[in-house]
Amino acid sequence: MSIKKTSLNNLHIKYGAKLVEFAGYQMPIQYKDGIIQEHKYTRSHSGIFDVSHMGQLFISGSDDLTRDLEKIFPADLKKLKTNQSKYSFLMNNKGGIQDDLIITKTSDGFLIILNAACKYNDYKVIKSKLDNQYKLNLDESLSLIALQGPEAKNVLNKVIPGCDSLKFMNGNNYVYNNEKVYITRSGYTGEDGFEISIKHSDAETFVENLIENGSKLIGLGARDTLRMEAGLCLYGNDLDNDTSPIEANLKWAIPKSRIETEFVGSEVLKNQFQSGVKKLRVGIKPDSKVIARGNTKIYNDKNQEIGKVTSGTFGPSVEHPIAMGYVDNSYSTVNTKIFLEVRGKKIPANICNLPFYKKNYVKGEINV
Amino acid sequence: MSEVKYSKEHEWIKLDGEEATIGITKHATEMLGDIVFAELPEKGSNVDKDGTAGVVESTKAASDVYTPVSGEVIDTNQMIVDDPSKINEDPEDSAWFFKLKIKDKSEMDSLMSKEEYEKFAKETSA
Structure with a gap:
């Protein structure tokens, strides 16, 4: 299998990235400044992360979709308002985590952001569990760019006005270069920030606009040190098929309303809630x-x-x-x-x- | 004049009589990235050619530091333990790692000259 490149590959090279293979993609581990400077710049100003390798799975269909997705994910999807996001898991029958993910309710269904290394398998698993009743689109025509840091809201607001009114773990549609972009206020660094889903052909100009407004590209190396300081898990390291959300100390992500209900792995989880781990x-x-x-x-x-x-x-x-x-x-x-x-x-x-x-x-x- | 030679493990060694000063090359620091930890051999201990004589860690990974020649450790550079970032700043001078009283000068013969090392570094990182 050949290594895939994201829409920002030329930009990574332009800004002096050291490129490595990650989950089948050629990705920047760091740029010229190095991991420590990149890390600190994200904490003091703002950093741009190419996370286009992650999966953007759109699911739409009939009114039963929410009910059927609740049979898979332990999130309270019925209570989720349009454009609201929740952190959740795809589990196996033993309660082990197959992937950790963010589910956002969209106007006609749900958007699920998946880890790069898991996305194709997740797609297959979710599709088969839904009995092929719904429209699933693992959309590879979109880039995903994260902007993180205390200045992220000011930088992004100059490029896409109005997005600073988003609340944390909420999203909405905006317009960039006459095209629709979907922005959520979320991230993986312990900082305030946004994730922007944008057409491949607009991604490079968009990132250059962020750079013109004071932000810098940040590699996967600093992304890892930032998330560790924030106590956030990396799938494959801190979470895996043999570890449950309770063991992972992520009990907060399983709402009380779902503990007594059925979903993949619910038996094991219910047991762990009662008897401990x-x-x-x-x-x-x-x-x-x-x-x-x-x-x-x-x-x-x-x-x-x-x-x-x-x-x-x-x-x-x-x-x-x-x-x-x-x-x-x-x-x-x-x-x-x-x-x-x-x-x-x-x-x-x-x-x-x-x-x-x-x-x-x-x-x-x-x-x- | 003192003689500086280089190893395939990216250490430099400067010999003054019986006394050798050893550190890692600028090329090595560029490959490692930001160095955040250094561990040095104990003073008074004996180290053998090509054996482990310390550790450096970057934000990404840990790497062993080898000694290009055998000898007794007579001094170590506390400055790089206290502030490992000095290794990135000045690897081939003030951020040396340890000094040895060397055992066998002929062990220097198998090491590379500056020109040979630069060629080697270029080829191996390509």
Whole structure:
């Protein structure tokens, strides 16, 4: 299979990107400034992320669609208002996570944003579970661009006026270059921000407009350090087929109204809600400067193995190594002393609260 | 005049009599990206040619640092442990890693000259 390129490939090269293969796409890992500068620029101003490799699945059909999707996803889709978004999961029968995703209610159905590496399989699974009754379109004619950071609203508002009135986890249609674009206020960095779904042919000019207004392109490297500081999971690292949303400490994403109802994996989840789980995702802060990466083994003070790190890096904004991982539930309390095996040595660390970096999402009451 | 040579693992070594100063090359730092952690060998320990003698980590990944020659570690550069970003700033001078009292000068013979290394670095990163 040949490597796919996004509509911004020429722009990545123009701005000095180091390109790597990610989920079948040629993607920028970093640009000239490097990961730390890119990370900090996103936190202090705003960063542009090419996330066009992610799946944009549009589903439309009859009035039964909401009911039928609730049989798949543990989200409260009946209560979802048009243009409102929710974080949810595609699970297997064992309650394991096949993908984590964002569902937005659109005027004629739903838009689901899927992880790049999972999107084709997700499409097949969802299509078969819906018994082919509905129109599913994994739209590959659209780019997806994220703009994140405290200045994101000001930058985007200059290019597409009016979008600063969007509330967090809400979307709407706007116009750019006489074409419809769909914008949601959401993101993956712990900052306020937007995700813009736009025609491939307009993507490059749109990004140049954002750059002209002070924003900078940011690579996947900084995207990873930003999301880790924000305590957000990366599918494939922190979430997988053998891990449930309860174990992943994402219980908040399963609304109470859905616990007693049926959906894929609901039996397992109901059981875990009642009886608890054996392992739990936690934040981990090493005492020293040593970085514990994914797959680092975790021990208790009696040298017994109690878990595994799933993501770890140096947090440029918190200026300290950070990690997250799964530990035996009895060690999941904040401030529990644990040890990380790095290069044969046991490095002391503490279980800590997530996120490492305080969120700056725009919430609540914006006058419209 | 002191002699500077280079290894295939992207270390540089400067020899002054019996004393060798070792660090990683500018090319290595460019491949690694922003360095956020450095670990050095213990003073007084002995290291063997091509053996691990430290670690550097960037935001992306960890990499071992090897010693291009054998010897006893007589000094280490605390500055790069305290502020690993110095390695990106000045890798081939003030951000050296460790100094050795070398065992066998002939181990230097298999290492590359500056010209040879530059050619090697260009070919291997292409």
